[in-house]
Amino acid sequence: MKGYIEIDQEVCKGCEMCIVFCPKKAISASSTLNASGYIPVAFNHDGECNGCAICATVCPEVAIEVYRD
Amino acid sequence: MKGYIEIDQEVCKGCEMCIVFCPKKAISASSTLNASGYIPVAFNHDGECNGCAICATVCPEVAIEVYRD
Amino acid sequence: MTRMLMDGNSAIGEAAIRAGCQCYFGYPITPQNELIEYMATHLSRRKGCSFIQAESEIAAVNMVFGASLAGARVMTSSSSPGMSLKQEGISYLASCELASVIVNMSRGGPGLGSIAASQSDYFQATRGGGHGDYRTIVLAPSSVQELADLTHRAFDLADKYRIPVIILGDGMLGQMMEPVEFKHEAPAELPVRSDALRGAKGRPSRIVRTCTSNPSELEELNWSLYRRYQLIEKKETSCEAFLVDDAELIVVAYGIAARIAKGAIKNARTSGLKVGLVRPITLWPFPSEKIKELANTTKYFLVFEMNMGQMVEDVQLALKGEGEVFFYGRPGGVIPTPSEVLRVISRHYYQRGLKKGR
Amino acid sequence: MTRMLMDGNSAIGEAAIRAGCQCYFGYPITPQNELIEYMATHLSRRKGCSFIQAESEIAAVNMVFGASLAGARVMTSSSSPGMSLKQEGISYLASCELASVIVNMSRGGPGLGSIAASQSDYFQATRGGGHGDYRTIVLAPSSVQELADLTHRAFDLADKYRIPVIILGDGMLGQMMEPVEFKHEAPAELPVRSDALRGAKGRPSRIVRTCTSNPSELEELNWSLYRRYQLIEKKETSCEAFLVDDAELIVVAYGIAARIAKGAIKNARTSGLKVGLVRPITLWPFPSEKIKELANTTKYFLVFEMNMGQMVEDVQLALKGEGEVFFYGRPGGVIPTPSEVLRVISRHYYQRGLKKGR
């Protein structure tokens, strides 16, 4: 795994556009509600994330931080 | 003379555009002031007027009536 | 007749259609959007009618000018900032004696302010925010039912006196739902005013204008308007008086504020405070006579407005120095509670050493 | 200092430049065109200054909003119909506490009306023709010299209180020529207000706004404005009192009307009528105290305006029922003569059985 991301689940509004655009299917929907009533997404730690930051680029809420080596 | 015109001298403001455009030079400046303080133009009865009505077309004051036979 | 649960904005729209309103021109602004949307849905495709979401409030009020010229019953609506933009147009409507109905569901100001209910456009509505000596009739409903009733009345008054009529509501009246009954059915034929501009057919051509190079002509227009305004003051002034006969203290309030005050007054009565209410229904013409007359039996007047104090001037002018006037106000869109108003009433009541009684 | 013969509009322009006015944004309208033209000639190419003939009065007032944000001394001007269009902008200027000077050389209304001098925008100027609870300082000069002096004062007041200041003149003041002296030289450095928006350099970023989703925030803004308004009422109210000490009857008039009244009063005095004049110089704040105080020595007040009666309300409010108030007015741009006003004075004087004297 070349990269990983941190998702601020309280800021995420669950629009799921990161899921739509992630080339590695490294993000998926969760089921927990956050305090604002949205269902945030979660990072698949066992996934293929390459740190391309596409998810961060599309994230309207700036909820994602991306790391790469 | 194929035509003639009648100029309402009280309405004429002496802009002289009829003189400018008359192909027959059948209109000329006068010297008398009218009640509104303009110097109206006059028709040369001895001129070549052919009743083309160009003067009436350009007259901003609608001061000219044209006759032709 | 059936009662329906309806928000105030939609109730105005329905009442307008039933009053024979043929044209509506408006521009979105909270808190009156339900009205423009109601017209988009129910008027836009109606036979012989026309609806336009204009490019601005200014365009809208000038479309109203045009439709009124053509003799149609026409309405526009907005809220505070948008009303400011309509002022030139309203001055033109008044000067050309064009019947029209203008709704202001006012909100907290000044500036962009808040979208919450407020009453801080009283001066603008009653003094004419536009230029020149003119008046508009100003109606101030305090329930959804009254919104519906006064909307119908507004169209009749506008036609009768050839004058713009302003319905001065607020965001709360516009958006709350209450049961409402409509007392009229829409007319089969859309009414057309006799003096409409519809082409010089079988009559000489007609001109509608105010511009003149001769001031005395304009002076005469002002005087003729003035005479009409006096007639309106005589005939059309209206207000609600509630428990005033034995009142030691009278609250003067209009619209949503009057309603809140009424609640406070009922509670005041149950605890023996002799308090009454005067609720102007027409803000212009203002019920000065009635208030002056009440000064014979009551000494203290508490003016309560959801602003910094505007109608209070009309109350003072009406009283001509008699009685004592106090003011309580909450500006900016804050909605006072009946108990809050009751506290204010009680404070004044006791401070003035007024006695209780049944 | 040299006296120059100058029309009122140009005198405002020159005074503004000498007051450090950096930006002028306006739109042509008679009878204030000499002002915009003066600025086009004398401000447009001045170092660090900017002149724009805007596409409309609305654009102009919003450019004023912008320039004031950036801390500049800025002015716009118009006449009645154009003023109506500026009302939303003025409400924004007031709510964002932006210093600005707005000139209204008013003309006959309502509607397009006449271009002759009139005073029928008094309500609009003093009550706020725009939405919301706000005030603007309103200055009412009555000579070309005073136009110049008050223009300078307007800029100082605007900066001092962070408030829009309206100079309410009329077409006659704007277009007549009189000798005028300018008491100030243009500043070497253009002034910049401390709270200007000029980029977050060496300080946190700044926001200027009124919009809020929290009404109580907006209520607090209204209260803070209100406190400032009270301060202004205390400190800045001004008026001219002329021959009032022994007066049996006092004329209250402002601007060009006051000047005409003064002529009438002088003649009245020569024929032994004890008449005086109160001329409000600030229309808001209104010199209520002074007028109330005069009610101790004088019973009769004749309000004379070139409109259908607007300031008369402020006089009545000031008197709180004391004394007797009469009104005489000519609307629409008609200019009354001193002898006409004298006739009115005399009529009231004798009808009230007032005695002559020296």
Next chain:
Amino acid sequence: MKKVYSRPRLLKKRTFHYCAGCGHSIVHRLVAEVVDEMNLQEKVIGVNSAGCSVFAYNYLDVDMAESAHGRGAAVATGIKRAYPEAVVFTYQGDGDLAAIGTAETIHAANRGERITTIFINNAIYGMTGGQMAPTTLVSQQTTTTPYGRDVTLEGYPLKMSEMLALLDGVVYIERTAVNSPAGIRKTKKAIRKSFQTQLDGNGFSLVEILSPCPVNWKMGIPESWQWIDKEMTKVFPLGLIKDTTGARDAD
């Protein structure tokens, strides 16, 4: 001899208040002739605007109303929507239509309101005494551009007709000039076509007319008429700007 030209029936007997050599009175005459020839007097409602032509109703013998400065298109829209049988035209100057009235004009055109717009472009504010108009030419001197219009400060002559032509609601726009017999005849034809377009219910139409303002251009009258050809037409080229009526040229 028989009379071949006399005062149009729909022009009230009254001398114009316009300056000598002004184009407004010519256009008034043309409108009167067209309305009469097309037999529209009983249907026509005119909307005049603030400007030198504010008193147009004193000359044109048809129903007319004054509009607030710049709002002609909105007022005409209101009339037409309330009474579609009417034939509605606005008569507006360049300050009225292209400055303060920009939004109203563009949006009425975009809605394809079935109205006729007579747009007098004289590159100046006439009524108010010669201030800059949006159409004022580069480096032209006016009372508000005493040093000549400077594009870096005051911008460029605004071509409303070309902008409007982009709008789908607009079906006919032509630019003409009333500074010559031929130009005046073309103008009349354009005005007629514009009214016809409205009768056919096609959409918004406008005739932009370059018109002399000798007084505020500070020129002699013949000079001012020539200036239109020499200078104005360079920036505002004459001719058809848009025509989607499909209608063949009348005659």
Next chain:
Amino acid sequence: MKKVYSRPRLLKKRTFHYCAGCGHSIVHRLVAEVVDEMNLQEKVIGVNSAGCSVFAYNYLDVDMAESAHGRGAAVATGIKRAYPEAVVFTYQGDGDLAAIGTAETIHAANRGERITTIFINNAIYGMTGGQMAPTTLVSQQTTTTPYGRDVTLEGYPLKMSEMLALLDGVVYIERTAVNSPAGIRKTKKAIRKSFQTQLDGNGFSLVEILSPCPVNWKMGIPESWQWIDKEMTKVFPLGLIKDTTGARDAD
């Protein structure tokens, strides 16, 4: 591993009030990034407008002021004229800029005011609850076109950018969309170029950004992002509309 993406410095720590999937917040982020990268924080003054973005100043950590609805261009003009050293941008929606603000926008552009305009085209009035915008597509349903926008009554989608491109005062206009990673990157580049244009003192520039409003379009979020490509770009084609800066494309 090292952090390759984190929250821009000029974005205040605060969750957006925008609906999930809204484009406004993306554009906010891009503006914050560009201003930071170009080092303009100390010079920038933003003018936000009435619209969903009315609270933009709660997110962007730069000097900002609110403008009356539609008057952003006039307010920005006033700021820039009073303080030319400032870098001024307006942030306006399609109702704000293309309806009530039509005149102010066109005339500021025509004067070539050296300001940057961020124009959010979401084909709807978002803040007020989904009424028709001038940019609403033909037969699109909104709360004020419940039967779909009917061109004969409500007119056509207004292409402001194309109209503005006709004006000589305008030096750069580009239309982009924030509905894909590539589109978002292009948008950022366009915003940067627009600021650069202002720094170079060339004239008026504008970036029109097609932006999703899932809530008022009554669509799912992915659906709304796709709708931009499928429907909006047909009427509002993406790409460069005008560029007379002569500047070569940055990178």
Next chain:
Amino acid sequence: MLIKTIFAGFGGQGVLSMGLNLAQAAMLEGKNVTFLPSYGVEVRGGTANCTVAVSDEEIASPVASAPEFVVAMNQPSLVRFQNQVQSGGILFFNSSLVNPQTPRGDIELVGVPAGDIAEKMDSPKSANMVMLGAFARKTNLVSVDTVAEVLNTILKKKAKLIAINRKALMAGYGLF
């Protein structure tokens, strides 16, 4: 008698229709009633709430500063409104989403597993109706039959929807 109720929850939980439904029912039963939706700039996604006032007399203010009843469909609503409930009043909460730690002993707490019940009937959207049923039973403000009647008129001919909602309503009503 004047009774005010605040319904609050996430947008999408159908809190407005709960309130509207109650208001309609009260009107049918001849009461005076006002319905006030919360609106505002902040209603971008976020939470929604509405206030219903039911009375035999004119209603002075549609606003509730101290409501008799509060219905909290989510945690934030509970937090926001629990302190407003009038002493002696009832705080209904959607126990499927909300755990009520409130210091107040002077009000009655009524938990309704509206979410779970709706889930079971696999129409999660009708949790609001479950809650409304429970509310009707507990408060007796209006009869559940009138509420059901209202459902018919509101949902017009959509028989299937009506069935589901009615079922949910009754499930809630049956809880106590």
Next chain:
Amino acid sequence: MLIKTIFAGFGGQGVLSMGLNLAQAAMLEGKNVTFLPSYGVEVRGGTANCTVAVSDEEIASPVASAPEFVVAMNQPSLVRFQNQVQSGGILFFNSSLVNPQTPRGDIELVGVPAGDIAEKMDSPKSANMVMLGAFARKTNLVSVDTVAEVLNTILKKKAKLIAINRKALMAGYGLF
């Protein structure tokens, strides 16, 4: 002392500059003065007029309903203003253009062949200065020297123009 004068004529006859000139002169002589141009929509071409008030005290109104003096440069102006002249006042008229049939015996009529004189000096445009000279002489409102002085300042360095106007002024002044 308060003296009001109306100057009237065609646009182009220079009536405004006559008034302006008088006003400037009066100011230089330390008087209070107002100058009021006629303006208005009707001033398209048409006639022009202005009112000058000169006084030792504050001037109440710049408008003249009954002027002491009227200067009529053309027939329409004579017709329009002759009845306004105060009884005992003077009506100046440009006898080159105007023939004064007025019923009034209570005012003095002063004809000045301003047009002809100006023609003779072949600068027809300066007829107004001829008239102003005569006016100064007849009324003694201001000294002709001050008027001349004003000419210099107004016409700045245009020596030639100054010469012509001065000549015309003096020609008028010399008439009586």
